Amino acid sequence: MxxxxxxxxxxxxxxxxxxxxxxxxxxxxxxxxxxxxxxxxxxxxxxxxxxxxxxxxxxxxxxxxxxxxxxxxxxxxxxxxxxxxxxxxxxxxxxxxxxxxxxxxxxxxxxxxxxxxxxxxxxxxxxxxxxxxxxxxxxxxxxxxxxxxxxxxxxxxxxxxxxxxxxxxxxxxxxxxxxxxxxxxxxxxxxxxxxxxxxxxRPEVDWWARLAALVRRGLAEAAGRVDYSYRRPSRRAAAAPSIVLPALVRPSPRIAVVVDTSGSVGRTTLERALGELDGVLRAAGHPWIEVICCDAEAHPAQRVRAAHQVQLTGGGGTDLRPGFDAAAGADVMIVLTDGDTPWPERRPRPYVVVCLFGDRWEAPPWARAVRVQEPA
Incomplete structure (x- = not known):
């Protein structure tokens, strides 16, 4: 031009x-x-x-x-x-x-x-x-x-x-x-x-490919957070037996999945997304899934080996903030929702990936967003 x-x-x-x-x-x-x-x-x-x-x-x-x-x-x-x-x-x-x-x-x-x-x-x-x-x-x-x-x-x-x-x-x-x-x-x-x-x-790349990339990035960031721990003494302590030195440890990242179980999100959609997420986490080397169902309140966390073991509880109004509070100790938080919810005012400590169903609502600016494609 x-x-x-x-x-x-x-x-x-x-x-x-x-x-x-x-x-x-x-x-x-x-x-x-x-x-x-x-x-x-x-x-x-x-x-x-x-x-x-x-x-x-x-x-x-x-x-x-x-x-x-x-x-x-x-x-x-x-x-x-x-x-x-x-x-x-x-x-x-x-x-x-x-x-x-x-x-x-x-x-x-x-x-x-x-x-x-x-x-x-x-x-x-x-x-x-x-x-x-x-x-x-x-x-x-x-x-x-x-x-x-x-x-x-x-x-x-x-x-x-x-x-x-x-x-x-x-x-x-x-x-x-x-x-x-x-x-x-x-x-x-x-x-x-x-x-x-x-x-x-005619899109060729499924939404889960982007989800997998974001989850891997979050896990890599979390795995990079090394710290000193006395649970594993430093090898340098052998040179001075009277002194116990801490060693650097790399903790295994904790992943929490917050699932919007309010009435606005269909169970079939959630089950399909959980199944895809199950595969993503297994590929990343995490055999366990910690799931927190949330409508207007956070239900007890479920630690399962496979997505089909999750009991989707809830069905009332929508407010995912209690779910964020319940998962605040995680390193990586994955949220499954249509986005029709109040969001926390401040950016949470975990690395947050939001999987959005539908086109009506947006994720907050501090989250990484994935728009979930419904099957044709």
Missing amino acids: TLTAAPEPSERPADRFAAARLWAAGRAPYLASALFALTPLVYDTAPPRLPADEYWNVHLSPETVRDTPVPELGWWLLHQVGHLLRGHHARAEPYREPEERLRWDRAADAEINDDLGAGPDGVISPDALGLPDGLLAERYAELLDLIDVPQELTACGRPPFTGPGMMTALERELLARAVAAEIEARGGLPGGWRRWAEARL
Whole structure:
């Protein structure tokens, strides 16, 4: 794509945003419905490059919008639509530490920008990094560990805050499917968009694969928490028999599964999810499952060897906070719910993975979320 000139509108941010959106829609008409779903929010402190939050709000600074040519503004709108449609906000969850976050931002930019062609100076692209085209951000993130990123290349970054949620999860899903159908109906489009549309309309990776990856990550983090213990004396104590020194121990991570057994979640759905989770934990080397059923109260924990041994108790209202309290001593907590519940106000100590049934509700920002796919 070449950033060709366009007539300059008035200095008003709203007018320049509208002109940039029209320019972008003309360049990529298959993304027009996504471009016109964006909501501009003007802030004095908004960063450059028009970052967008997961609710499809574009954060604008009057100064940036005034000083940036319309074609460049339009290019950044196409870039942000790419982040949103490809779910980069949700896929960024495993990359939460500052260094990992920067690596993910660069990798996500590389996934998008190879389909946009020539852009403003300094943008990240596979070609600028010396990496192959057509990879997913997760693969670029791995490769970025092996190279030195040139200083002049910068990732677009994220907004420092989130605007009001203008689009529900269901609306976002319907929009993404509509864009995917539009892309599939056209020919001659960039390969990355064609592959994305194919995967969106006919997904090949089951939800449990993402769950397995998040659980393995949580177990790895928990297993890394070593501490000193006098239960296993240090071998160095042999050199000084009168002194007992503690040894470093690596505790076996404790996993708790909190199951939403309120009336809003079907038992068949829960049993299926528990069965999948059973396989995930066994593959990770954990033969036991500690399950806490919770509706409006936490029921006694059940420690079982197989998912089919779990007795699903409950059926009243929904408040999973007692379940979180009951599982507070775990290292990894896995929550099975439709999301229609009050959440703890503060981030719990355990590594939390929330398996969400349906599209109506969201997980809290401090949890890693997996959207469970219902069988066709």
